[in-house]
Amino acid sequence: MPIQIIWGNDLNACNKFIKKIIDQKVSKIWIEINVSYLNGDDDNQIKQAFDEILTPPLGDGSRVVVLKNNPIFTNKNEDIRIKFEKIYQNIPDNTYFILQNIKKPDSRLKSTKFIQNLIKKDLVLETSFSLPDIWDYEGQKRYLEVTANSMNIQLGEGAAELIMKSIGNDSFNLRNELAKAKIYLSASNRNETKELILKVDEIKNIFNDHQSNIFKIIDHLLQNNINESLIDIHYLLKKGEPALRLNAGLISQIRIHTIVKLLHKSGEQDLPTICKIANISNPKRIFFIRKKVNNTSSNFLIKLMSNLLDIEFSLKKGNNPFNVFTEHLVNLS
Structure with missing residues (x-):
């Protein structure tokens, strides 16, 4: 009954770990039949995963069933929990069930408490691969x-x-x-x-001449360095980054920075209150955000937030992403 819990936002490390298990346990001759990658966001694929882990592997070696975006220990779903608790003991010894999610298992859930007992009995292994936060x-x-x-x-x-x-x-x-x-x-x-x-x-x-990520763009925007932010935005778009997803990420982060700035300006010092309003899970992050927005005016942040929302509206109408970002951000400088 080899069950492996894998969580963390370092997806590269997670995928390498999963590949290592497959390389060690699955026969190369039977790999196409004995390896399944399923998505936990789809109820039908969860059901398929439960069916496949009860099926012994064909030929030599083991079977590996990977359920990515595993919801069993992150979302409350009594039907899934009950089904898992009923079948886990029937998983063949040569079938590996890998449950992967970016999120850490929620300790409040009954399913997580159940699996923790199995971990203590060495019936389940848990491995985490987490990158440090971008602000850390x-x-x-x-x-x-x-x-x-x-x-x-x-x-x-x-x-x-x-x-x-x-x-x-x-x-x-x-x-x-x-x-x-x-x-x-x-x-x-x-x-x-x-x-x-x-x-x-x-x-x-x-190193490559040009690397870019959303947090570099945010830093440029907060410094009112619009030209550099547009260069990085265009670079990500050319690499195939979906425009709406990129803009959603910018909106999410700029919203947090704006709230922290406004609360600080109003004199609010209670960290739990700020975390709740800004939807920040780690209070330590507030120190870094305050540092970033120290020289950025509230009016600029509000105007930036408004322009990003306009960009979202324009993108959803099907307009050219390169033109949309340029037209709505260049007037900030």
Whole structure:
């Protein structure tokens, strides 16, 4: 009855972990039959997952059933909980049921309490892969340094900060860029015993010329650096980022920054109250947001929020995303 709970927002690490299980347990000859990827957002696929985990694998090796966006331990659903509790004991020993979700299992749910008992009995394994929050500067820096060290790369002075600015909170790109750096450093290092040290000047030569993410765009917007924000927006659009999803992310974050700014301006200091109004789960984040909006006026944030809502309306009418973002943001500068 090998059940594996995987959660966390580092989807690259989650996928690598799942692939490792499949490579170790499933016969390559029977892999197309004995591996299933199903989506927990679909009730029919949840039912299919429950059916498949009770089916022994065909041929040699094991069967692996992956239920992504697993709702069993994140959403209250008594039907799913009861069904899972009834069938879990009947899962064949050579069938692996992988339950994956970005969210951590909700400890208040009966299903989570049930699975915790199984974990204590070593009947279920739980693994988490979480990236530090984008606002957690020290956490991101530690994560980057640990990742680099795991690849036998030491970071020179200022290297971590430049890498963070270039890549952001993207573990997949981070490992790719560090892998390129390792090849470069190894080739230029004649003394094989000498440790590989990645310096600032080398980062500019090795890493991609342009990386972008939504939080860099937000930083540019908060600094009223509209030209740079549009460059990054256009870059993401060219990479295939859906315009509505990109704008929704901007609206969500700018809304939080605006609320924190207005509450701070009004004299509100109670962190639980601010968290509740701004829908912030970690009170520590408020310190970072206040720092970011310290030199940004309330009127500018309100105007920015209004323009982003106008962008949403215009995008839903089918207008060209490149033109829409440019027309509605350029008048802010």
